[in-house]
Amino acid sequence: MNGSFPAAGNHVFLGDNLDLLARVPDGSVNLVYIDPPFNTGHAQERVNTHAVRDDTSARVGFRGKAYRSLRVGQKAYDDAFDDYLGFLEPRLLEARRVLAADGAFFLHLDYREVHYGKVLVDGIFGRGSFINEIIWAYDYGARSRSRWPTKHSTILFYARDPRAYTFDLDASDRIAYMAPEMVGEDKAARGKTPTDVWWHTIVSPTGREKTGYPSQKPLGIMRRLLAVHSRPGDTVLDFFAGSGSTGVAAAELGRRFILCDSNPEAIAVMKTRLDAATTHFHDCDHVQPAPKPARGAQRAVAPGAGADGGIVA
Numbered sequence: 001m002n003g004s005f006p007a008a009g010n011h012v013f014l015g016d017n018l019d020l021l022a023r024v025p026d027g028s029v030n031l032v033y034i035d036p037p038f039n040t041g042h043a044q045e046r047v048n049t050h051a052v053r054d055d056t057s058a059r060v061g062f063r064g065k066a067y068r069s070l071r072v073g074q075k076a077y078d079d080a081f082d083d084y085l086g087f088l089e090p091r092l093l094e095a096r097r098v099l100a101a102d103g104a105f106f107l108h109l110d111y112r113e114v115h116y117g118k119v120l121v122d123g124i125f126g127r128g129s130f131i132n133e134i135i136w137a138y139d140y141g142a143r144s145r146s147r148w149p150t151k152h153s154t155i156l157f158y159a160r161d162p163r164a165y166t167f168d169l170d171a172s173d174r175i176a177y178m179a180p181e182m183v184g185e186d187k188a189a190r191g192k193t194p195t196d197v198w199w200h201t202i203v204s205p206t207g208r209e210k211t212g213y214p215s216q217k218p219l220g221i222m223r224r225l226l227a228v229h230s231r232p233g234d235t236v237l238d239f240f241a242g243s244g245s246t247g248v249a250a251a252e253l254g255r256r257f258i259l260c261d262s263n264p265e266a267i268a269v270m271k272t273r274l275d276a277a278t279t280h281f282h283d284c285d286h287v288q289p290a291p292k293p294a295r296g297a298q299r300a301v302a303p304g305a306g307a308d309g310g311i312v313a
Ligand SMILES: C[S@@+](CC[C@H](N)C(=O)[O-])C[C@H]1O[C@@H](n2cnc3c(N)ncnc32)[C@H](O)[C@@H]1O
Pocket: 015, 016, 017, 018, 035, 036, 037, 038, 077, 078, 213, 214, 215, 216, 217, 218, 239, 240, 241, 242, 243, 244, 245, 246, 260, 261, 262, 263, 266
């Protein structure tokens, strides 16, 4: 990190990411991953239920016993935008500005907006900076009978400089051969490196990884992405952080993280997932405005800034 904001350590911000981004120095982040709302046109909600015994219920389950679902919580964020690309554009411009010279940018969208998103990011990074379209394919949930069930989303990968970016394929997890009998025992046991199609199950609705936050991305996806596209000690920024999967993967892999979300429920989920003792939690509203640097001067910490450089929360 070449700037003073935020100071060393892991940081989570509550507030509009545009407010945060305005204070992040140029070229100070090695990897930006964002998973903005997909513009589905309706609020994203996840109602969490817990089954409890109830002999009066008609719902019969395990060993013929009757259960009823107890509503234990609901988490939601808004996902309907009149001008989706107008919302994204200033944030994408900031994403490029804060990236280091050899940094990489990842935009996660689904089929509704990915083609518009690609054209928009091409215009900001340049078409030559587009490196890959990663398809995350899964196979879970209801299957439409009127069209092909949509079971994938897309991560667009751009390099700030297409001639110099981190790509450590050896750091990737390996996957099974589809026809192991054709490659011999050793190769089959080792597995192979993934392609641009990543088969990975969604976060299991009943598994331990589940936080209950809508649209939570699996750690398996985030681990692979961070392992290959960043190095230990690098700074990773996710400014649509949701449940904080990026931060969890970054912490596991020894990367520093900066996360932001405008939804207090997301921050609450992150607090339970991340090590609250070593992560600094801030309110964007409490971030001091960045001072205008004098001509030719280095970037400076805002006058009266907190110990962590510009933050007084
Ligand atoms: C698709 S979810 C991210 C899910 C996340 N990748 C995960 O694994 O949990 C999008 C998130 O963007 C947040 N968001 C929407 N507008 C925002 C804004 N202007 N500033 C910060 N966060 C915003 C929403 O609250 C939501 O949590």
